[in-house]
Amino acid sequence: MFRLEGKTAVITGAGSGIGKAVALLFARQGAEVHVVDLNDEACRSTVVEIESENGKAVAQVCNVTNQQEVKNTFEKIGKIDVLVNSAGVAHIGNVENTSEADFDRVYQVNVKGVYNCLQAAVSMMKQQGKGVILNLASIANNVGLPDRFAYSMSKGAVYAMTLSVARDYIKEGVRCNCISPARVHTPFVDGFLAQNYPGQEKEMYEKLSKTQPIGRMAKSEEVAHLILYLCSDEASFITGCDYPIDGGFIKLNN
Template sequence: MFNLSGKTAVITGGGSGIGRAISQLFARQGASVHIIELSAAAGQATADEIAAQGGRVQVHAADVSQQAQVAATFAAIGRVDILVNNAGIAHVGNVENTAEADFERVYQVNVKGAYNCLHAAVPLMKQHGGAILNLASIAAHVGLTDRFAYSMSKGAIFAMTLSVARDYLADNIRCNSVSPARVHTPFVDGFIAKNYAGQEAEIFDKLSQSQPIGRMGKPEEVAALALYLCSDEAGFVTGCDYPLDGGFIKLNT
């Protein structure tokens, strides 16, 4: 089950965290993996790990917010069977203290970046069908304190997922999303260090306990769900969002 042999998978932000775990797992399951990364060095580090295990992988250094770079990258890749829109950035702030430049930066990477990849990949997928997975967030479904711009971007991801799923039913293109709660990645560690200097241990514990299950998720757990949703076994699943949240949305009281 969940064999991706013969499939070409494009994963954005595959150099660390969730994207790295998805890239590794998809390669182990037989996919030819293409990592699109702003940081070529981070992407290459993931690729080296995959290659050492006998996987097939290529790295493409590109900024997903730049349409010309994305279009050129997908043209070079050629065939796309799976697209995982994972690249993204975070931001802390409410509507009053979110500067226009910060709002625009979050929009450019999280929203326009996903759009750029969809815009480039869907025409290629129309030739033979395919599976798209977008990384949304619990922030698309519940109100989180001081996450105005981030929530905006992930709400857009959720809505785009439904739109693409509906528009391309006849082309055998499935589109789903995953909405993780807190997942322990280097991104989270850096985020805490940047925004809560001196309170790292306290904030880490607070964020861990905010999931009713009592801990953060693991990148590998997100990757496992991603594998199912992008595999042929999920051929009857489209236009769905999957909270991977340790009970955050439904079980918090």
């Protein structure tokens, strides 16, 4: 089950974190994976890891905020069966202390970047008469999180874009869903703790982990397995849905 032989998958933000975990898993399941990332070194590192397991991967260094660059990259790939929009940035702050520059940066990557990839991929999938898209939303588009104004804005937009694409292209055979993770242990989390809590990383990691009722952060691989299911033929009846993967955060954290 959940095999992806003969499918071409494009994963943005695949140089690290959730995107990398998805790229590795998809390759193990037989897909030809196009590893899209702004960071050339990280991009190629993921490809090398996939190839070390005899998987098929191609590095595509691309800035998702640049529409023409995205179009050129996707046209070069030529065929896209699966798109996973995983590229994203975070920001901490409320509406008062979020600067215009910070707001624009989050918007450019998390909203416009997803839009650019959707626009480029949907036209190709429409011509093929089939395709699957999975967007990375967040629990932030389901509940109010403190000091996450710009980030919540961006993920709410991702959720809305998911519903819109699912509705507009259902008759063209294009499925579009999103998932809403809670905290996931990625290199970003480790970097954030090192920068903001030097010497207290372990203590703060435990504190953040316990904000999930399940008592820990998710692993990138756990998120990747949900994404695999939603992008597989076994999930062919699912479109226009948001799937929380949150350790009970939305329903049990009260």
